[in-house]
Amino acid sequence: xxxxxxxxxxxLSLLLAVSQAVFSLAGAARGHAGWxxxxxxxxxxxxxxxxxxxxxxxxxxxxRDFSVAYVATxxxxxxxxxxxxxxxxxxxxxxxxxxxxxxxxxxxxVTGASSSLDAPFRSRVIGILGLISIGFLLFMxxxxxxxxxxxPAALDGNDLNPLLQDFALAVHPPIxxxxxxxxxxxxxxxxxxxxxGRLDAAWARWTRPWTLAxxxxxxxxxxxxxxxxxxxxxxxxxxxxxxxxxASFMPWLAGTALIHSLAVTEKRGLFKSWTLLLAVTAxxxxxxxxxxxxxxxxxxxxxxxTDPARGIFILGFLTAVIGGALVLYAWRAPRLKSAAGFxxxxxxxxxxxxxxxLVAALGLILLGTLYPLFxxxxxxxxxxxxxxxxxxxxxxxxxxxxxxxGVGMHAAWKxxxxxxxxxxxxxxxxxxxxxxxxxxxxxxxxxxxxTTIGFALALWVMGTSLAIPLARLRARQAIPGAVLGMVIAxxxxxxxxxxxxxxxxxxxxxxxxxxVGDAANVGGYDFRLTSLKDVQGPNFIAVEGEVVVSRxxxxxxxxxxxxxxYNSGGNxxxxxxxxxxxxxxxxxxLGDDLGQGRWSLRLQYKPLIRYIWLGALLIxxxxxxxxxDRRYRRSALASAAATAAVAAAGxx
Amino acid sequence: xxxxxxxxxxxxxxVSGVAAATVLAMLAFQDNLLYFYNPTQVLAxxxxxxxxxxxxxxxxxxxxxxxxxxxxxxxxxxxFKESIPVNYEGLLPDLFREGQGVIAHGRLTDAGEFVADxxxxxxxxxxxxxxxxxxLHPQPPAGTPE
Numbered sequence: 001x002x003x004x005x006x007x008x009x010x011x012l013s014l015l016l017a018v019s020q021a022v023f024s025l026a027g028a029a030r031g032h033a034g035w036x037x038x039x040x041x042x043x044x045x046x047x048x049x050x051x052x053x054x055x056x057x058x059x060x061x062x063x064r065d066f067s068v069a070y071v072a073t074x075x076x077x078x079x080x081x082x083x084x085x086x087x088x089x090x091x092x093x094x095x096x097x098x099x100x101x102x103x104x105x106x107x108x109x110v111t112g113a114s115s116s117l118d119a120p121f122r123s124r125v126i127g128i129l130g131l132i133s134i135g136f137l138l139f140m141x142x143x144x145x146x147x148x149x150x151x152p153a154a155l156d157g158n159d160l161n162p163l164l165q166d167f168a169l170a171v172h173p174p175i176x177x178x179x180x181x182x183x184x185x186x187x188x189x190x191x192x193x194x195x196x197g198r199l200d201a202a203w204a205r206w207t208r209p210w211t212l213a214x215x216x217x218x219x220x221x222x223x224x225x226x227x228x229x230x231x232x233x234x235x236x237x238x239x240x241x242x243x244x245x246x247a248s249f250m251p252w253l254a255g256t257a258l259i260h261s262l263a264v265t266e267k268r269g270l271f272k273s274w275t276l277l278l279a280v281t282a283x284x285x286x287x288x289x290x291x292x293x294x295x296x297x298x299x300x301x302x303x304x305x306t307d308p309a310r311g312i313f314i315l316g317f318l319t320a321v322i323g324g325a326l327v328l329y330a331w332r333a334p335r336l337k338s339a340a341g342f343x344x345x346x347x348x349x350x351x352x353x354x355x356x357x358l359v360a361a362l363g364l365i366l367l368g369t370l371y372p373l374f375x376x377x378x379x380x381x382x383x384x385x386x387x388x389x390x391x392x393x394x395x396x397x398x399x400x401x402x403x404x405x406g407v408g409m410h411a412a413w414k415x416x417x418x419x420x421x422x423x424x425x426x427x428x429x430x431x432x433x434x435x436x437x438x439x440x441x442x443x444x445x446x447x448x449x450x451t452t453i454g455f456a457l458a459l460w461v462m463g464t465s466l467a468i469p470l471a472r473l474r475a476r477q478a479i480p481g482a483v484l485g486m487v488i489a490x491x492x493x494x495x496x497x498x499x500x501x502x503x504x505x506x507x508x509x510x511x512x513x514x515x516v517g518d519a520a521n522v523g524g525y526d527f528r529l530t531s532l533k534d535v536q537g538p539n540f541i542a543v544e545g546e547v548v549v550s551r552x553x554x555x556x557x558x559x560x561x562x563x564x565x566y567n568s569g570g571n572x573x574x575x576x577x578x579x580x581x582x583x584x585x586x587x588x589x590l591g592d593d594l595g596q597g598r599w600s601l602r603l604q605y606k607p608l609i610r611y612i613w614l615g616a617l618l619i620x621x622x623x624x625x626x627x628x629d630r631r632y633r634r635s636a637l638a639s640a641a642a643t644a645a646v647a648a649a650g651x652x
Numbered sequence: 653x654x655x656x657x658x659x660x661x662x663x664x665x666x667v668s669g670v671a672a673a674t675v676l677a678m679l680a681f682q683d684n685l686l687y688f689y690n691p692t693q694v695l696a697x698x699x700x701x702x703x704x705x706x707x708x709x710x711x712x713x714x715x716x717x718x719x720x721x722x723x724x725x726x727x728x729x730x731x732f733k734e735s736i737p738v739n740y741e742g743l744l745p746d747l748f749r750e751g752q753g754v755i756a757h758g759r760l761t762d763a764g765e766f767v768a769d770x771x772x773x774x775x776x777x778x779x780x781x782x783x784x785x786x787x788l789h790p791q792p793p794a795g796t797p798e
Contacts, residue, residue, distance in 0.1 A: 360673045367677055382688035389684035396676055511742045513723050571747050591743040596721035600743050
């Protein structure tokens with residue numbers, strides 16, 4: 001009964017999404033206040049019913065209703081409660097419902113917070129969000145209904161993929177999707193602007209906090225995915241340039257370019273049409289990412305073709321959204337004129353470089369990700385693009401980006417670099433280079449060109465970031481939220497660069513065969529396998545090794561890697577044992593029983609790896625602080641007051 | 653600067669930027685495009701010699717041999733028509749199993765054996781790697797996953 005209520009709620013939310021789109025867009029075109037108000041009510045209704053559907057699906061998982069096909073495929077009676085809830089978004093159908101729920105959440109938030117906006121503009125934004133919502137709900141109801149019944153009902157479920165039975169991966173999809181879908185707000189703002197054919201600074205000021213919010217969720221989502229891959233897959237890697245990872249990283253790059261371009265549009269009224277194009281791009285890549293991961297096209301172009309209903313709908317929807325937005329752009333963007341000049345060393349030109357380099361990296365990653373799909377579809381052979389390709393095409397634009405970032409933060413709008421800033425930057429550059437050489441030589445006993453460049457750039461970015469609040473404090477100036485956010489986010493970029501350089505340059509990975517009592521030396525640490533025993537988990541059994549790590553005879557850590565076998569059957573799973581440290585991680589994963597009492601083990605020494613994720617969290621924190629800048633709220637209050645005053649004057 | 657010259661400069665900047673990115677992509681592609689072959693293609697001499705590539709197929713039942721107490725393994729990859737022995741030293745992935753799909757990255761020796769530096773079994777329990785599924789010859793024996 002409850003699954004049918006969920007299904008019915010989905011149908012109702014589709015109807016409400018249609019009325020949200022039609023009433024809002026028609027009301028805005030006609031200037032009909034009643035229709036526009038109806039469109040806003042539909043947003044609330046849609047949210048309520050999508051939430052109801054989502055709740056119904058969670059209920060089906062919690063109550064182990066294996067008569068629902070999706071529940072039977074993605075959970076199991078032994079699965080703990082937390083993972084039964086998380087299993088709701090563990091598969092294709094549930095992910096789409098989570099996507100729709102997230103979109104309904106963003107829509108209601110935008111509707112609630114936008115009362116100070118010009119009414120037709122606000123309605124156009126709401127209408128476009130409604131159109132996107134129609135696409136997703138229709139896709140779900142026609143091809144991927146999570147509430148489809150299984151006749152006869154299964155006695156027990158297949159189980160959630162054990163790789164997904166993990167905290168980070170349980171919370172990863174909701175956070176990632178909040179980011180993906182959040183770009184729909186910037187997209188809707190851009191389309192509404194193009195429909196109206198005018199763009200002012202207020203538009204950019206309005207879009208900025210929403211874009212920052214979406215971007216910060218995406219940042220956290222990607223960082224969680226990377227952290228999970230490191231400790232759960234048993235390989236000890238933190239980024240594989242897998243198409244699934246690229247699918248989330250590409251919208252992030254576009255979003256990063258967008259928040260920087262928006263700054264120029266707000267402050268200086270420049271880059272207007274470029275900003276709109278980036279807003280369209282960021283959301284288009286989010287859609288592409290969702291579908292790349294969820295449609296099966298990555299598994300095989302042919303798998304995609306064997307389920308033509310899904311494939312054709314997806315292609316049609318992507319074409320409609322991206323094509324529609326680009327046509328609108330081609331038609332209306334020439335009306336938007338940016339008329340102002342700027343100096344070669346002004347902040348505008350640094351942000352221009354930022355955008356050019358980010359988009360170059362994005363384009364090259366997109367090429368590498370889609371190339372095998374095209375080759376396969378055209379029957380030109382089966383190829384895969386190796387990680388070294390991505391490393392090269394990402395690194396080459398990122399090195400100048402990091403170098404310019406430090407200068408750009410200190411450059412003034414319009415005028416260029418001031419003499420005081422120039423001296424300060426030269427000092428920081430000198431210290432960063434010297435420290436990088438010394439750190440490489442003294443700590444790791446090695447000076448390599450790329451490592452030194454990496455450390456120097458990391459220190460340069462962190463130093464130039466810190467110099468800004470320090471200079472402001474010395475001059476007894478206030479530090480606004482936007483500046484503080486920028487400084488923290490850029491410091492985070494430097495910290496991540498430090499971690500990436502350290503781990504990529506000095507990691508040590510060794511596969512060894514050990515009997516109980518044997519030891520292996522990895523990076524100066526002795527890893528001794530002291531025991532192996534059987535352990536029992538809630539829904540699995542495992543062999544657990546005890547690995548005692550010591551350095552120069554001093555004990556450092558005890559690791560407990562496991563090889564698990566889940567009761568629901570299937571392949572064994574590796575659970576790594578990791579000792580976390582500020583300077584390095586020590587990593588041990590258990591392989592197979594090799595015979596003669598020996599087991600294979602993967603032992604790793606990972607210097608500075610924690611800073612990759614710590615940096616990512618700082619980036620997200622910076623985004624959050626910038627989004628909460630008082631300027632955005634003050635402008636909202638001011639325009640609300642102005643609207644109220646106009647309304648009061650009108651009624652008098 | 654006149655608007656016209658400015659526009660010209662902008663166009664030159666964009667064209668040279670795109671050109672630089674294209675050159676970079678071509679250079680990076682050159683060494684990092686990994687081709688995939690099945691055993692039949694390899695034995696027909698289609699695979700490059702002296703260059704790494706990927707080979708895939710099913711692990712023949714009963715072909716997995718370990719040198720006891722070491723990380724050395726040897727198994728046979730088949731597409732139901734031809735088979736190639738694969739040598740590897742290291743940890744096998746969790747999803748590696750006899751009778752299931754596998755992809756190995758490495759090079760071919762003169763003796764016609766494949767020496768792998770990486771073994772992937774990147775599929776879940778319901779399907780095999782797409783390259784492998786497509787490269788198998790028809791009429792698989794009963795009991796093999798589709």
